[in-house]
Amino acid sequence: MLTIIFYAFIAVVAIQFVYYVVIFGKFGYRKSQKSNPKRIPISVIVCAKNEEENVAKFVPMLAEQDYPDFEIVLIDDASSDGTLDLLEGFEKQYANVRLVKVENNEAFWGNKKFALTLGIKAAKKEYLLFTDADCYPNSKNWIMEMSSQFTKDKTIVLGYGAYERLPGFLNKIIRFETMLTAVQYFSWAKIGRPYMGVGRNLAYKKEEFFNVRGFMDHMKIRSGDDDLFINQAATGSNTTICDSPDSFTYSMPKTSFKEWFTQKRRHVSTAGHYKGFDQFQLGVFYTSQLLFLLLPIVLLAFQFQWMIVLGLIGFRYLFAWITLGLSAGRLREKDTMYWFPIIEITLIFTQLNIFFTNIFSKPVHWK
Structure with missing residues (x-):
């Protein structure tokens, strides 16, 4: 034995x-990625539900991006706090901000995919860049860096959504796990077998969304607006990565093991629906x-x-x-x-x- x-x-x-x-x-062993700046029109899409504090801080950072042609599509998913009031104020303040209001729907109650679908349909640009309401870009060149990886064939770009560095061992666990996950999906994408991405930093051409009927095949699965979509739509020929530091987004990590454990349970349950x-x-x-x-x-x-x-x-x-x-x-x-x-x-x-x-x-x- x-x-x-x-x-x-x-x-x-x-x-x-x-x-x-x-x-x-x-x-890990590849050469540094080269950036090829472009001026393609970009719609930045952010879905918010009860994110009053975060949108107050981060939407102005999105509006200050150094990019010649972009709009920000803000989606309020039936928030019950002051999120909608803030988003309405941003729509008046910034000429390139557009607001999509989502009301509770019995068939899609609390379904982020439904809210995102409305935002995607409302977007005027053909290239879409996604982040979450609790995220902020690492630099004013975030849109420039992510869009630079689009080509005629590469219509899906996987980015890195990092977490802020805080004191404590739990923070190191969270950031290591996030890094390891990114290494996995970046590496498989380089091999030609992309299988997931993160909604905190993800870009694709609108036609890719409609080619797979959006989220319809997994609309009843409450999670997976990012990884299940990529698992379905991404191929070795249409997907690339962006890993330059200026392209990173950051968000605040969980500060208790219980909260992080609950978050990871959602992520793991979604993986059960992969190919x-x-x-x-x-x-x-x-x-x-x-x-x-x-x-x-x-x-x-x-x-x-x-x-x-x-x-x-x-x-x-x-x-x-x-x-x-x-x-x-x-x-x-x-x-x-x-x-x-x-x-x-x-x-x-x-x-x-x-x-x-x-x-x-x-x-x-x-x-």
């Missing part, structure tokens, strides 16, 4: 090598992560080939640390790598907890 476990451990390390070096290396191959590759990766922790414990407890086992452990941490370290440097998350082994163990068992929790109860979605 120990021999079987030993060879299984070798196989797990080999699988990890393929993921970290061969797949994730497509992002079969995407669910498979994600499942293989996370299973290999878990087995990498568990199998050597058994082998070392019985001192079975312990020198080889320790060597394999060191080898795995070496190539994983190099790949993620380079990627974290690109995404300005390098400080999280100092805690890599501890954060990784925490995330693996958190994912396991989320998996079993979601089996017995449904996560809460849009406000």
